[in-house]
Amino acid sequence: MSYRAPQDLALSLALSSILEAQVSAGRYPNVEQARRAALRVMQAHETSQRDVVAEEQGETALYDSMDFTRLALSAVSGVGVWTYEVSSDCFYCDEGISELYGIDPAQGAMGIKRSEFLANVHPDDLVSLRKTMAGGLVNSGDLELEYRIIHPGGVVRWVLSRGHTYFNSAGDPVRRTGVGVEMTAQRLLEQQLRQSQKMEAVGQLTGGLAHDFNNLLTGIMGSLEMLRLRVGQGRLEQLERYFEAAQSASRRAAALTHRLLAFSRRQTLEPMATDVNALINGMLELIGSTIGPQIHIDIQNETDLWLTQVDPNQLENALLNLCINARDAMALGGTLTIGTGNCNLTAKAAAELEVPPGDYLTLSVSDTGSGMSGEVIAHAFDPFFTTKPTGKGTGLGLSMIYGFVRQSGGSIQIQSRLEVGTTMTLYLPRSTLSVSADATAPTRPEALAGRGETVLVIDDEPTVRMLISEVLEDLGYTALNAADGAEGLQLLQSARRIDLLVTDVGLPGGLNGRQVADAGRSLRHDLKVLFITGYAHNALLWEEQLDPGMHLLTKPFSMDDLASRIKSVIES
Template sequence: MSFLMDSHACVGWGGEMAERIRAFDWASTDLGAIDTWSKSLCTNVQMLLASPVPLVMLWDHPGYMIYNDAYAIFAGGRHPYLLGTPVELGWPEVADFNRNIVDVCLAGGTLSYAKKELELLRNGKPESVWLDLHYSPVCDDHGKPAGVIAIVVEITAQVVSEQQRSEAEAAFRAADERLQLALNAGALLGSFVWDVAKDQLSGDERFARTFSYPLDQPLDNLPIASANAVIHPDDLPRVNRLIQYTLKQGGPYNAEYRIRRPDGEYLWVQASGRCEFDDTGKPLRFPGLIFDIHERKVAEESLLQLTHTLEQRVAAEVQARSDVEARLRQAQKLEAIGGLTGGVAHDFNNLLQVIASNLHLLARQEPDNTNVQRRLSSALAAVDKGAKLSSQLLAFARQQPLSPAVYSLTSLYDGLGEVLPRALGEMIQIDLQLTAEPWSVHLDRNQLENALLNLALNARDAMHGEGTIQIHANNVVLDEAFCEGKEIKAGEYVHLCVADTGSGMDTEVLGHAFEPFFTTKPNGHGTGLGLSMVFGFVKQSGGHIEMTSQPGEGTTVHLYFPRSTLAENPRPAVATGNEETRTGGEIILVVEDNADVRCTVDELLQQLGYTVLLAANGDAAMDVLQSGAHVDLIFTDVVMPGTVKSADLAAWAKLQTPAIPVLFTSGHTRDIISRNHQLTPDIHLLSKPYGPQALVDMLKLALA
């Protein structure tokens, strides 16, 4: 065909790219082997190879890339991969842009772009480049557009230079504006020039006044020593270091320091300047300005002080929160232990009741057998010890029945003055101090006396039997901050404190002190229930307890009880005499879910002369009562299964005419018959385990 060139048509092409084009396997593309190329294609290739401007030709609809040496440099690391590659594959990051160009130019259009910004991958990483681009169609031998010739002129360096120049001009304008603002605001305190070679300082009048030079001192010869003399001694070493650094390293000089004014006060200033060097790098001149920054520095120091104060407050708040969380965790742990302890004590008391009742029944069957009576007495003594242990557990669990009354601490102190010397021994000195007019409290007096005795005995042991124990009481008003996290409300409290001069405790031991069975005493010298019992009693009474101690510095226990504004109750007389008393044969309904306890109580009551009716739970008891049976007293366990509870029986009995008295019994009361286990005068409770005499006494009291 006439428009095809012969096989030697491309021989005249010169340059590296010409060799690569000739060597490329064009037969693998739609262009076909190079010796079949059209005349127009060869002519255009020859033209672009001869151009010093980066040119690339995109041939046919895929846009096969043929380019010159200048474009190869522009392509960077993508050369020579781009040769013979469709443009969309060669530059995938701008594929849409190039596809539009090919489509427009093959349709006969042209395109031009000035300062076109593109992000290209030329050397393995994306970079922003700016280009002037011109695209024109290239026709085949028939005059139809068959490709695109692209002129690519990179102007990235020019654009970046313009940007840098623009940024520099903006920075200069900003600096100039700041300088003008400083001059207009009166913040400029003068200008200076230090001739470094001559070591001579000169300045304007404002500079001379700022550094307190004499009025007759020539401004072109200001002694440097005079300026240094008014700089604050704490700041001068730093100023000299900054000056020396600028003389050696160049760059801007900025120093903030204080200068002494004629009235003796110090003024904060900022010195700014720059050192000028000769061709050999030797410093020549050091011009600069002095600015007044006193108000800013004062404000900064005030802010710093405020920040420091806020940091201290935040640290205090964080520590307070941490302390509250620690107390809460300790309270939750003791609450969980208390719940477990109360349940164990309940079951333990039922067992003790069965044992005690059977022992008493055996004692009645063998009244003349000395050996049997001796063994039974020993067994009953063990039961009493078990009952005391159970009582201590219930005290810690805040489940012991309390009989509170209102009284002043004056009478309590009178009693302690008699009891404590006998209990503690002659080597212990007791320092009892009471405020002149102590407030009243609403407490179970016996339990408080036991608590103080326990604390005093612990203090004696900590001092190894010799020393002074202080028991002080006073009126206090606790605020919200103190009460936070302590389960008490702010208000008026009576404060009791028991302090010793013993060995003290470290932090770890102190953290476990109120836990049941925890003790530092040798085996056999303590149960570890004394402090836990005190803890439970105080909490059950609505108060707060805490302990402070340091190794070698003794221990102090603080007790806080809410003030009572009610009138003081007279202390009831203590009954004397412990002889068993026979009864008049009253009919008693025994309601007990534990079969062993029910059986032994039945037999014990019958031996005491009572007529007994039995019920295994509240439902059965209600059936007996509603059947018309005559009952003189209901003797019921507190905690039972079934729908009818012991409180329901008591409520029903109270409504009868006449009312039927009720005597409760339990290993612990939980919260069924009393609020916080504090008994009201109309509630009679016999705690398990109990003996015949205690049972008779309570029955007579309830029947009275």
Template structure:
């Protein structure tokens, strides 16, 4: 650096000049008070491209761009340095070849011992690489900001260490409903439900993210309008270069539709499982009812035969008591058959309001004094095709169960209405879409827990005290409704009551057919003949033989179809074949009846079974073949025989 303070220089100043000249990372040079270059080091030559001979005596403004010259920046820089003792700035500067570089510039005034300004010291550093790195970072951050702002399927935003929102993307606005200006500075806990706030979930979420680096969960969140959505949430902590937590990145996705789809699938799977379970239990109970009917047939008819031959009053009372017990047993088997959907139904077109109205007096008596019955019957309700007595029995069972759930009294409401089941409603796996009629029985009683609701239709399942219920009432309802092509729904909450709804297929509206008056048939006197009884149960075979004998028949017996065919192929005169349907050794009663008609075309055939006729093998009964359900009474058997011969 050339001295400008005097004509000579000291050895110390010479050493300093050598140091300045050796610096190559900084341009260090002197200006006179007007800005003329008076010294030039190696760093200046490297940065700006001028040699010392080329630049000494030139004005320093030549290093400035045209834009800066237009604003007189060189002049203002010197004035600032002279006035304030220093000028410092960054900006574009020019090299000799015209290229630009980003420079950090410091200009210091130089004064003599009397304080007079004798020039300026100017230090320039090339920061082009750093500038490019900063601009690249800025550009990258801007691209990232635009990317985040452009995402609409995810709410992406930042929180400060205390959980306040510091930025907000378009996805957050779409999902949560708040604009950028509305939410900045607010605490993120306002997106949480009151239940989650009560457990301090927002606080625990940030603590987990701060401690473990990440928090991830699913749960209900709130929109601005107060509605809820099911959210998948991720919170990541953000640290600075020193490892300090400076905030959190939060990503939220609305997965309500996915959750609804999963719930619908789970409901469908549960409904299928329940349907399969009830079908299996139904097959079991149907088999039990069939076997039980065989036993009752023996008991009932043995008692009837004893009645005909007993004169002692005490014996008659015992027999009558046993008969009443057998009747109760018969009703139980009918309920089992109802559940297993094997009861014989006689459906006809009915208006449900008419059926309920005609049965109202009995329903009110069944409610008792403490329970108030209310009917809410919709006008113009569609007709249904049902067995009227079974419909009334199902409704009465629902009323009795509702009454028992309200020991201290309450309100019981029967509601009817039209309903439509859509394709994707998933009410039941076996329920076809279309029009239905709903008959609902609602009580204000004790309600049921979910685990009780799941089992409420199972035979013999009851929550009542021992001796106060058979557990078959709702089983009859289930069997009747499903056998009628419908479905039963249960909605119940503990301490808030229960609603059981029967959905039955709607039929075309029209006038209900006039029902024939019930006719009471009386047994007639049968003429003697020969009967072939085919029965594999010895006890049933014995009592059937006694009945036919008492009716004046000669009795032949066989224990299976093959033995019966052997008898039919013989020479014995046979007027009637009385056969069980379900038999061992490969041939059932229906198949036997066909073979028997081939061998003896004019043979009268009567089939019996503990199953109803609707549950018999699908081949169907031919002409001249009649059917009777077990347990049968000898009077019923006599009627069937008389009609068969008529």
């Protein structure tokens, strides 16, 4: 049996790689010019064709071909030729590959052991590279792999390696030959493009955020100004509407911040075993009043539904947002279907949803509305993306849901057809825990005068210190105040009685809230601590590191929530 030396294959691999590398690197303005350059190499090759040789002479023919191809590609920057011999476990390569991989050209020409040849491969890519190389020696066919090389000077280069494995008459792998193409310039351009897209998204995010907060701040500031004016005029009969307007704007501002945190997956969640069917049943009245009588609600829940491990309050918000979106898509009325189910995601299905394989609960919301185009679906989870008219929506609803679901270990899927409807399906991880008892809504605790507890409040914001102190006094506690960690630590080092430390996490002056709390506990071993923070990106990490007797409350919070939390911490 005889065969032609693989010079045609090696050269075709090289030529296709030249076209890709030269155009992407900007050396040729278009594919046509790159093709003409490649054809000139092909014409040179056609004048140097070798005769057909027998199989036992294939090695000589191979190296003749490799010598020619090296010469043909010597003028092309970033492209080189290599061959790997199975018997010797050695690579042979030209100067192009030697320069690309950062090895000695003389050693590359004489042969270099595979372990040395791959010594400069990036550690993060080495395992997959070795696995692919081993698989290529077992399975015939072409090989293509992209990975990074770290040069001795520390410079990282991207390499696209294309090759083919050859087998003898017994079916054993003999050698692999191919080309290497530097892709660094293309990958850097892609990184710059991604960075540009990120900056564009940040610009869109901040612009929309500023617009909404300006509206909310106008409502708050205007209401407070009107309160001052009406009190000065002695007109006290209509003060309630200004109070309500300011509180309403404040609640909307807090909700907007919460949605932003959910979008960025930085919110502090309190996951627990949750019965989603019971959660849906408890929300039906609210959903019905929200979407209106023109829309029929159809419930299709799995009877033996598994529990899921999520924050039930956030899931309620997500469900309500999905129902509102469905309502807006059915301007003329229609049917809203809420359904649940159990499913086991195989490895393939889980990979498509970017979650681990296993058991999941599904919660779906379907409408018979206008549907979504492919372009809209592609941007549906982007911050501030909305198809609603200006002023009719912030565009944070779906991004908030996406962030919450991903942070909870699940995924979300959109299925939609124009003029038919849309189905949004949440995949939530199954819980093997039991459902905890429902907590009742917190109410302002009664004053505890006479108990004698003393609370130290540390916060650099005077308004926050004032409000917390007044809440403490209403509850019957004694309040001590400090503006920074050093001042608070002095009080902790004193002989004064302190039963609870309420401290901001981020404090000026070098000592943060955790450092003050740890120092205080070294002096007062039974000291209870309530951290408060507006830096939600640190909240998750802090919660994971809290010791027994330490608690966390994120801003913004209502005074009722603060009062309830202080009482529960002191009495715990």
